[in-house]
Amino acid sequence: MITAGIDVGTRFIKVGVTDGESLRGYACAEMGPHFDAIIRSLLKEARLQAGAGRWDIKKIIATGFGGHLVKKAAFTLGDAACTAKAAFFLDRDIRTVVDMGGLFITVATLDQNGFLETTHINERCAAGSGKFLETVAEAVGVPFDKISSLASFSTDPYSFSSNCAVFAESEIISQVNAGMKSGDVLAGVIKAVASKAASLIDGAGAQDGIALIGGMSKIPAVREKLSELTGRKMLALSIDAQSVAAFGAALLAQGRINRDGLTVPEKRN
Amino acid sequence: MIAAGCDVGSLTAKAYIMTEKGPLASEIIRVKSTNINSANEVMEQALASARLRFSDLDCCCSTGYGRYEIPFARMNMSEISCHGLGAFHADPSIRTVIDIGGQDCKVILIDANGNIRDFIMNDKCAAGTGRSLEILARTIGVKLEELGNLAVKSKKPINITNKCSIFMELEVLNHLYTRKRLKHIACGIADAVAKRVAALVKAIDIEDNICITGGVSKNPGVVRQLAYHMNKSFKSLPVDPQIIGALGAACYAMQAIKTGGPS
Numbered sequence: 383m384i385t386a387g388i389d390v391g392t393r394f395i396k397v398g399v400t401d402g403e404s405l406r407g408y409a410c411a412e413m414g415p416h417f418d419a420i421i422r423s424l425l426k427e428a429r430l431q432a433g434a435g436r437w438d439i440k441k442i443i444a445t446g447f448g449g450h451l452v453k454k455a456a457f458t459l460g461d462a463a464c465t466a467k468a469a470f471f472l473d474r475d476i477r478t479v480v481d482m483g484g485l486f487i488t489v490a491t492l493d494q495n496g497f498l499e500t501t502h503i504n505e506r507c508a509a510g511s512g513k514f515l516e517t518v519a520e521a522v523g524v525p526f527d528k529i530s531s532l533a534s535f536s537t538d539p540y541s542f543s544s545n546c547a548v549f550a551e552s553e554i555i556s557q558v559n560a561g562m563k564s565g566d567v568l569a570g571v572i573k574a575v576a577s578k579a580a581s582l583i584d585g586a587g588a589q590d591g592i593a594l595i596g597g598m599s600k601i602p603a604v605r606e607k608l609s610e611l612t613g614r615k616m617l618a619l620s621i622d623a624q625s626v627a628a629f630g631a632a633l634l635a636q637g638r639i640n641r642d643g644l645t646v647p648e649k650r651n
Numbered sequence: 652m653i654a655a656g657c658d659v660g661s662l663t664a665k666a667y668i669m670t671e672k673g674p675l676a677s678e679i680i681r682v683k684s685t686n687i688n689s690a691n692e693v694m695e696q697a698l699a700s701a702r703l704r705f706s707d708l709d710c711c712c713s714t715g716y717g718r719y720e721i722p723f724a725r726m727n728m729s730e731i732s733c734h735g736l737g738a739f740h741a742d743p744s745i746r747t748v749i750d751i752g753g754q755d756c757k758v759i760l761i762d763a764n765g766n767i768r769d770f771i772m773n774d775k776c777a778a779g780t781g782r783s784l785e786i787l788a789r790t791i792g793v794k795l796e797e798l799g800n801l802a803v804k805s806k807k808p809i810n811i812t813n814k815c816s817i818f819m820e821l822e823v824l825n826h827l828y829t830r831k832r833l834k835h836i837a838c839g840i841a842d843a844v845a846k847r848v849a850a851l852v853k854a855i856d857i858e859d860n861i862c863i864t865g866g867v868s869k870n871p872g873v874v875r876q877l878a879y880h881m882n883k884s885f886k887s888l889p890v891d892p893q894i895i896g897a898l899g900a901a902c903y904a905m906q907a908i909k910t911g912g913p914s
Contacts, residue, residue, distance in 0.1 A: 392821055415828065447821065451828060485821065507776070508817035548777030548786065548816050549754065552661065559684065 384438045386428065387464065387631025388421060388455060390448035393484030393512070394597065397424040398628035399432040399439065402636045405621050405629045407431030417451060425454075443631040447486070456635070462490040462501040464630030469593045470496030471633055472619045478588035480579060480608075480616070481627070482598035484512045487579050489586040502586040509545035510578025512598045517547055518571045521554045522564040530603040533568040540570035569603075576607035583612055593617050595626040652908050655697070655708050656900025657690050657724060658733065659717035662753030662781060663866060664689035666697035667897035668708075671905065676701035677894050686717025694723065712904035714896055716754070728903050730896055731759055731770050737899025738862055739765035741888045746858040749877075750895075751848060751867035753781040758852050771855045776815070779847025781867045783816040787840040790820050791827060801837040802872025809839035819843055841872030848873075849880035862886050864895040 384406075389396040395417065399407035407428035411420050429439060444455035445464045452458070461481065469476045470492055481488040487510070489502040508514060519529055540562060542550060554567055575598065583592070594616040598604055600623055609616045621629060653675070658665040664682050668675040678697040682689045690713070698704060705723060713724035714733040721727070730750070738748040739761055748759040755774035762768045777783050788798045802808075809826050813819045819840075826836050844867070863885050867873055869892065878884055890898065 417828065448825065448828070451825075485817065505818075507815045511817070513817050544775055546775060546777050548782050552754070 383440050383636060384432065384434045385632050385635035386425060386439050386442045387628040387633070387635060388425070388442060388444045388449075388452050389446040389461065389464070389628040389631060390417065390421075390444065390451055391446045391484055391627075392448075392486065394624065395420055395424060396625055396628040397421070397428045398625050398632045399428045399434060400629060400632040400636070401432070402633070405625060405632075407434070408622060408625045408628065410624055413448070417448070418453070421452060421454075441635040443635040445627055445631040459631060459634060460501075461627045462488055463498055464627045464634060465595060466490050466492050466496065466498045466630070467633050468626045468630030469595070469619060471630075472621065473593065473617070475591045476593045476617070477591040478583070478586065478593070480583060480588075480592055480594045480596075480599075482512060482575075482579055482594065482596040482604065484516075484597060487511060487582055489579075489582045489588060491586055491588060500586060502582050504578060504582060507545075508547040510574050511547060512575070512596075514547035514550060515571050515575050515598065517551050518554050518567060521551050522558055522567055524564055524568060529568055529572075530601045532565045533572050533603045536563070536565040536569035538566050539573050540566045542570060542574060545574065572601070572603050572607050576604055576611050579608055580611040583614075588614075590614065591617065593619055595619060595623045597624050599623045652905070653703065653707055653709050654901050654904035654908055655694065655711040656733070656897040656902070656904060657694055657711060657713045657721055658730070658896035658900055659686050659690050659713065659715040659721065660753055660896070661716050663893070664693040664715075665894050665897040666693040667894055667901045668697050668701050668703065669898075669901045669905065674890075675703070677891065677897065679891075679893055686720045687722060690717065690721045690723070710904040710908045712900040712907070714900040726904065726907060728900060731757060731772070732767060733896045733899030733903065734864055735759045735761045735767045735899065736765055736902050737895035737897070738864060738888065740898060740902050741890050741895065742862065742886065744860045745862050745886065747861040748895075749848065749852065749861060749863045750865040751780065751863065751873070752865040756780050756848055756851055758855050758857065760855065760858065769855060771851060773851055778814055778816050778819070779844055779851060781865070783819065783847075784840065784844050784867060784870065784873070786816055786820055787823055787843075790823050791833060791836055791840070793833070793837060798837055798840065799870035799872040801834050802841040802870070803838075803875060805832070805834040805838035807835055807838070808842040808876070809835050811839050811843040814847065838872060838876070841870065842876040845873050845876035845880055848877055852881055859883075860886050862888050862892070864888070864892045866893050868892040
């Protein structure tokens with residue numbers, strides 16, 4: 383059976399198509415006001431990649447912050463449930479999933495059967511979130527893929543006087559005007575971002591076998607800093623780090639649904 | 652005797668010129684690239700409208716974020732002191748000043764002589780400041796100046812539950828995507844900012860005759876919602892509430908001249 387998962391995040395929309403064995407099609411685009419059209423075109427792209435016809439997709443599950451906006455979805459699920467499902471599906475040794483997305487950092491812990499135990503989210507404040515990094519990178523005029531290489535040259539990371547992601551922008555602008563190097567600024571932000579994630583990981587009492595996923599994990603410097611701060615190994619999954627939640631939603635769509643509208647996870651031998 | 656006050660904030664710079672008889676001129680501008688540029692420009696404009704030159708000023712006192720850098724100021728005072736004295740000078744019956752600026756929010760208590768009794772401030776988080784309002788206005792595509800007027804048209808503000816401005820932005824977008832009426836969203840934004848300020852006010856014992864100063868006090872939506880959340884009414888000041896800080900600084904400069912002050 384071909385199913386699809388749509389992950390409407392705070393910054394990007396991700397669509398994954400699966401046949402229950404692997405991620406067959408995947409498409410991703412930036413979130414915007416015309417999300418309906420974006421979802422439609424992404425779904426088509428992912429479906430064509432998977433070589434599936436228009437009516438082959440039997441069920442769609444939506445997830446993520448804007449999951450409820452997806453009209454085609456059978457229902458929506460929390461993103462932690464989806465990332466947990468996908469991570470455990472890809473690697474049976476995973477016990478913790480750290481999802482560093484556009485705005486939220488979610489730490490989900492799993493039991494040895496892959497069931498979701500607890501989730502910890504930075505829900506109060508955007509300090510140390512992806513948005514924080516994005517705002518600062520924008521303020522110093524560095525594109526997303528250059529962040530890591532610039533930050534790795536820094537010898538003296540800047541330490542922020544305020545952790546507020548809103549105030550960071552004006553603070554950075556005045557620092558750069560005063561002659562601060564953009565590499566130092568970015569290294570400082572990466573440190574702030576990683577320490578936020580590290581404190582969430584500590585708070586969750588994470589067990590080893592930590593999978594680091596989400597858009598921010600694509601920055602190697604973030605991954606390195608986080609392993610340095612926690613002293614743990616941050617594993618990468620075999621699929622695109624951004625696609626994990628969409629894949630998980632698609633996988634969950636494979637399962638049966640009981641009367642209460644809850645998915646019963648499939649038994650795997 | 653001519654005294655001047657210069658208040659360089661995070662988003663605007665203000666200048667106020669006065670004699671012992673009364674005000675001469677005042678000016679408000681958006682900040683320039685550096686604090687020094689902002690201070691020079693705003694003071695030049697104020698001097699021009701008072702038909703004076705820099706050399707005519709007997710003493711100038713600076714305040715605000717950039718107060719240590721102002722070249723022509725002979726003294727500086729904290730924003731807290733200046734807002735307290737400024738509000739007291741404008742209306743001696745005031746006992747509580749709520750200052751909602753571009754980058755912070757303060758509640759200042761003053762006694763019957765205009766001295767600061769106590770204060771509390773938030774400068775760690777953008778929620779409950781002008782910046783938050785600015786970001787959210789931009790999110791819904793409404794000019795900051797129009798947001799307040801749009802907000803007061805609504806009686807049913809959307810409920811924004813998040814405390815962080817960036818999470819608020821997301822929540823507002825969500826309401827925008829689900830096609831809520833713009834005026835209700837605008838009112839919700841004003842309400843969210845007011846809620847954060849009200850939470851700060853609760854942490855201190857305020858006395859009656861409350862006034863609101865700072866840039867956000869010009870937003871009728873926030874003022875209405877704040878009055879609602881605090882269950883109090885505000886006294887309106889006879890002068891522009893945004894200039895109070897500079898006025899207070901000018902008062903300090905005037906005191907300094909009278910007492911022979913800093914040379």
